[in-house]
Amino acid sequence: MHILEVEHLRSFFTTDNGVVKPVRDVSFKLESGEILGIVGESGSGKSVTMFSVMGLLAKNGYVGQGRVVFEGKELLHIQPGEDWVDLRALKEQKEEYEKKLEDIRGKDIGMIFQDPMTYLNPILTIGFQMSEGLKRYFHLSNEECRKRNIEMLEMVGITNAEKRLSQYPFELSGGMRQRVMIAMALNARPKLLIADEPTTALDVTIQAQILELMQELKEKIGMSIILITHDLGVVASMCTHVIIMYGGQIMEEGSDMDIFYHSRHPYTEGLLNSVTTYDEKTKAKRRLEPIEGSPPDLRKPPIGCAFVDRCKYAMKLCKEHEPPVMQLSDTHSCKCWLCNPEVTALKEGK
Amino acid sequence: MVKYVLKRIVMGMLAIFILASVAFFMIHAVPGGPFDADSTEMSEEAYRNLEAKYGIDQPLYKQYWMYMTNLLHGDFGESLQYTGTSVADLIGRGIGATARLALCALIFSVVVGLTLGISASLRPDSGLDRFCTALSTIGVSLPNYVVAIILMFVFALKLKWVPVTGLDSYKCYFLPVIALSLNPIAHLTKLTKTSMIDALNQDYIVLAKAKGMKKFRVVCLHALKNALLPVVTYVGPLISSLMIGSFVVENMFTIPGIGKMLATSITMRDYTTLTGMVIFYGVTVIVIGIIVDLVYVLIDPRVKYD
Ligand SMILES: Nc1ncnc2c1ncn2[C@@H]1O[C@H](COP(=O)(O)OP(=O)(O)O)[C@@H](O)[C@H]1O
Ligand code: SF4
Ligand SMILES: [Mg+2]
Numbered sequence: 001m002h003i004l005e006v007e008h009l010r011s012f013f014t015t016d017n018g019v020v021k022p023v024r025d026v027s028f029k030l031e032s033g034e035i036l037g038i039v040g041e042s043g044s045g046k047s048v049t050m051f052s053v054m055g056l057l058a059k060n061g062y063v064g065q066g067r068v069v070f071e072g073k074e075l076l077h078i079q080p081g082e083d084w085v086d087l088r089a090l091k092e093q094k095e096e097y098e099k100k101l102e103d104i105r106g107k108d109i110g111m112i113f114q115d116p117m118t119y120l121n122p123i124l125t126i127g128f129q130m131s132e133g134l135k136r137y138f139h140l141s142n143e144e145c146r147k148r149n150i151e152m153l154e155m156v157g158i159t160n161a162e163k164r165l166s167q168y169p170f171e172l173s174g175g176m177r178q179r180v181m182i183a184m185a186l187n188a189r190p191k192l193l194i195a196d197e198p199t200t201a202l203d204v205t206i207q208a209q210i211l212e213l214m215q216e217l218k219e220k221i222g223m224s225i226i227l228i229t230h231d232l233g234v235v236a237s238m239c240t241h242v243i244i245m246y247g248g249q250i251m252e253e254g255s256d257m258d259i260f261y262h263s264r265h266p267y268t269e270g271l272l273n274s275v276t277t278y279d280e281k282t283k284a285k286r287r288l289e290p291i292e293g294s295p296p297d298l299r300k301p302p303i304g305c306a307f308v309d310r311c312k313y314a315m316k317l318c319k320e321h322e323p324p325v326m327q328l329s330d331t332h333s334c335k336c337w338l339c340n341p342e343v344t345a346l347k348e349g350k
Numbered sequence: 351m352v353k354y355v356l357k358r359i360v361m362g363m364l365a366i367f368i369l370a371s372v373a374f375f376m377i378h379a380v381p382g383g384p385f386d387a388d389s390t391e392m393s394e395e396a397y398r399n400l401e402a403k404y405g406i407d408q409p410l411y412k413q414y415w416m417y418m419t420n421l422l423h424g425d426f427g428e429s430l431q432y433t434g435t436s437v438a439d440l441i442g443r444g445i446g447a448t449a450r451l452a453l454c455a456l457i458f459s460v461v462v463g464l465t466l467g468i469s470a471s472l473r474p475d476s477g478l479d480r481f482c483t484a485l486s487t488i489g490v491s492l493p494n495y496v497v498a499i500i501l502m503f504v505f506a507l508k509l510k511w512v513p514v515t516g517l518d519s520y521k522c523y524f525l526p527v528i529a530l531s532l533n534p535i536a537h538l539t540k541l542t543k544t545s546m547i548d549a550l551n552q553d554y555i556v557l558a559k560a561k562g563m564k565k566f567r568v569v570c571l572h573a574l575k576n577a578l579l580p581v582v583t584y585v586g587p588l589i590s591s592l593m594i595g596s597f598v599v600e601n602m603f604t605i606p607g608i609g610k611m612l613a614t615s616i617t618m619r620d621y622t623t624l625t626g627m628v629i630f631y632g633v634t635v636i637v638i639g640i641i642v643d644l645v646y647v648l649i650d651p652r653v654k655y656d
Contacts, residue, residue, distance in 0.1 A: 099565075105559065
């Protein structure tokens with residue numbers, strides 16, 4: 001069964017410099033109990049995609065089109081409008097969606113954010129912030145909350161848990177705050193956990209510990225996970241389903257095998273080639289061949305393929321026409337003209 | 351923390367000592383004595399007697415010494431204007447009316463200002479938001495005597511809903527309280543709106559929502575508590591200024607508060623009352639300053655004093 005289905009999602013932000021379109025027709029399905037990795041350089045729209053699904057977009061952000069189904073229940077369905085500018089209607093739909101999600105967020109879907117420094121409320125204690133969800137959804141007493149919080153903090157590797165509960169975020173280090181945030185999201189044992197670069201701020205040992213904990217909980221309570229990261233190493237060790245995102249679109253999608261051994265998209269190839277490796281001899285981190293250039297301007301995304309400006313195989317066709325998504329197998333799909341047999345035939349004929 | 355408060359109290363006492371001294375000498379530097387106005391009808395001897403009674407014939411340093419020693423015992427001296435009444439009694443008589451008005455005006459302006467500010471922050475560019483902007487602009491620029499005159503004219507003289515002057519029934523409070531509150535409401539509305547908009551845009555609001563907190567709790571707990579700091583900074587001095595009493599409002603509505611008393615003591619050259627009141631104001635400002643600092647710590651744990 002699919003726990004989450006997202007179809008044809010488009011989101012945009014209105015800004016003083018025009019409309020930014022960080023999510024452009026994104027569709028994916030998440031099998032119950034699986035770990036989906038979403039990979040891509042920063043600015044490719046990974047966070048905005050998940051914020052859209054969670055109804056957490058900033059004030060100037062709107063879902064312009066799309067359908068979201070959680071556990072078989074349709075939560076959002078916005079038909080493509082004439083254009084994207086009927087803001088009043090979209091605003092109403094946004095509010096309605098946020099209201100609907102009030103009873104799902106935190107209980108059925110938990111979320112961990114990227115930046116540990118700004119996401120905790122600076123003037124409320126850790127204990128207070130951890131207990132809020134437990135009180136709302138499980139009606140636990142103060143004492144029960146305290147026990148559960150201590151247990152959870154210890155699970156994410158925080159020492160002196162008892163003392164931490166009465167401390168404020170500013171008294172904790174960045175890594176510790178990140179772990180508090182993780183503990184907070186896992187506290188309610190959600191069915192789906194959306195983790196937006198949860199371990200970027202942590203050192204390698206703790207990162208491993210957290211990932212292990214997430215996997216353990218996944219087994220124990222059957223949690224599904226969406227893991228956003230730009231660390232392909234983490235994806236390789238955790239995920240069975242991988243999405244490669246670029247310029248607000250899904251470039252390639254497949255099983256871990258498809259992506260790591262049979263990748264077909266030039267962008268995926270670029271990502272795999274740029275993986276940071278750890279040199280055993282020199283103990284130095286080594287970055288192989290980073291992809292040259294930078295992601296497209298999402299105010300005026302390219303008409304054709306989003307990756308065209310940086311692709312070493314780019315053809316005239318790529319500039320003028322957006323490549324369709326080619327289904328390569330049951331699990332594997334790729335949005336590149338090179339995967340189109342007619343195009344390859346033409347190319348070879350030349 | 352305790353050490354900080356003690357330090358603040360000592361500093362405050364020092365400030366009041368300086369204030370008392372400055373007030374004493376400044377007032378005595380003004381030419382003319384308290385009994386000048388009546389001197390034509392007074393014999394030279396009676397005049398001397400009066401001066402001797404109140405110690406005004408003594409050299410200045412002696413008067414100062416006497417004044418300060420009495421002050422240490424909490425004795426502000428006797429009013430020169432109302433013979434036989436101590437300054438402390440006089441202030442005590444006026445403070446009731448002023449404090450009641452101040453409390454009403456404070457509660458009224460905080461409740462209205464916060465409510466308007468929060469509502470406006472939730473619905474930018476709505477009708478309510480525009481109303482708040484207009485109210486802030488007008489409220490900040492209208493002096494309170496103009497407000498008082500308009501209110502008096504419309505509600506007391508024309509509509510006759512409330513009495514024109516005095517403070518005898520609860521009805522008497524409406525007009526002076528509104529006149530005193532309009533300016534604070536204007537400031538508080540604007541301040542609350544700005545700091546709420548800022549707080550609502552913070553990442554911790556996103557986390558609170560992601561945890562499943564209902565909108566009301568997100569706004570009234572997570573955002574408001576953070577937005578309250580600048581508001582408290584404004585409310586502290588507001589309390590002091592309300593406690594000092596408004597010359598204008600108390601005079602216009604003939605309210606026997608200490609604002610009116612101060613005005614009279616200046617025109618009557620009532621030195622002792624005047625110095626007493628200046629010191630009373632000083633103490634009020636300092637005490638409220640310390641309380642505001644403590645409230646800060648309660649709201650924001652990051653505030654640390656040493
Ligand atoms: N509130 C906002 N207003 C305007 N643009 C935004 C806003 N939030 C995000 N964006 C833009 O959306 C794009 C995608 O961002 P994001 O989803 O955070 O990328 P990432 O893949 O690194 O998570 C970025 O170009 C960013 O500038
Ligand atoms: S469609 Fe063309 S430009 Fe885009 S990735 Fe494929 S080859 Fe490169
Ligand atoms: Mg991101």
